[in-house]
Amino acid sequence: MNAIVIARKEFDDARRSRLFVALVAFVALFVAATMGVPLLVPALGADPLQGLGAASEFAAILVPIVALVAAYLAVAGERESGSLRILLGLEPDRRTVVLGKFLGRGAVVALGVGAGFLLAGVVGWALYGGLPVTAFLAVTALTAGLGVASVGIAVGISAATATRSRAMTVGIAAYLGLTLLWDLLPQGLHLAIVGSAPGASVPAWFVFLQGLSPSGAYSALVMAAIASTSGEYPGITANVVPPVPAYVEWPAFAAILLAWTVVPLLVGGALFVRADLN
Numbered sequence: 001m002n003a004i005v006i007a008r009k010e011f012d013d014a015r016r017s018r019l020f021v022a023l024v025a026f027v028a029l030f031v032a033a034t035m036g037v038p039l040l041v042p043a044l045g046a047d048p049l050q051g052l053g054a055a056s057e058f059a060a061i062l063v064p065i066v067a068l069v070a071a072y073l074a075v076a077g078e079r080e081s082g083s084l085r086i087l088l089g090l091e092p093d094r095r096t097v098v099l100g101k102f103l104g105r106g107a108v109v110a111l112g113v114g115a116g117f118l119l120a121g122v123v124g125w126a127l128y129g130g131l132p133v134t135a136f137l138a139v140t141a142l143t144a145g146l147g148v149a150s151v152g153i154a155v156g157i158s159a160a161t162a163t164r165s166r167a168m169t170v171g172i173a174a175y176l177g178l179t180l181l182w183d184l185l186p187q188g189l190h191l192a193i194v195g196s197a198p199g200a201s202v203p204a205w206f207v208f209l210q211g212l213s214p215s216g217a218y219s220a221l222v223m224a225a226i227a228s229t230s231g232e233y234p235g236i237t238a239n240v241v242p243p244v245p246a247y248v249e250w251p252a253f254a255a256i257l258l259a260w261t262v263v264p265l266l267v268g269g270a271l272f273v274r275a276d277l278n
Contacts, residue, residue, distance in 0.1 A: 010104025
């Protein structure tokens with residue numbers, strides 16, 4: 001049994017469950033509502049790019065928790081119930097199981113997030129009388145990428161933990177640290193080093209630290225995508241004190257998001273290989 005077979009079973013099981021429908025509906029509802037925020041704030045104007053930016057900021061918080069819920073039991077749940085021994089009895093090795101779980105759950109989350117965004121886009125089109133298609137598709141793809149990276153983290157945690165409760169505890173801690181609390185780190189370091197809160201201009205290391213988390217890297221990439229379609233919107237480096245180093249350009253943040261996808265899987269898989277399942 002190879003990873004693709006395991007991934008297909010994971011995907012089919014999720015697609016036939018209420019999880020997939022709930023995922024699409026949840027993302028579509030909240031992203032559509034967030035896209036309409038500029039229409040409620042006269043100072044922002046009825047600008048669909050502003051709405052898309054607002055939706056991406058909300059997605060940076062929403063998508064990781066959705067992915068965590070979808071994937072934190074991928075390995076730990078079956079390990080605790082004993083069904084994982086049956087799967088391993090069909091002769092896939094443990095790394096293959098982890099990879100298959102990631103591919104299947106990642107596909108479910110990416111498809112669900114993408115479908116939810118596209119449904120929200122229909123609402124956005126009706127609200128604004130049109131949407132910047134290139135920017136919208138880029139942000140949709142990046143949001144799906146954030147979902148896949150978050151699944152990588154969740155499956156890695158699931159592979160490294162022996163029980164459902166531990167997987168949930170570590171997953172929640174990871175979410176809080178990487179999504180909700182991460183911004184406190186660059187803010188605190190800026191205050192300690194520079195002696196003041198960040199202002200209109202910030203050093204390059206501050207922007208880099210902001211983008212070191214999965215959600216931070218995603219937000220930086222969204223800024224780059226929106227700025228590339230409209231000269232009226234600032235890019236990642238707009239507030240960076242020159243000269244601007246390469247490590248705060250968009251390829252660096254794409255590499256960071258990729259690393260958050262792969263490294264937790266490798267670490268979790270290595271721990272799972274050495275774990276005693278008895």
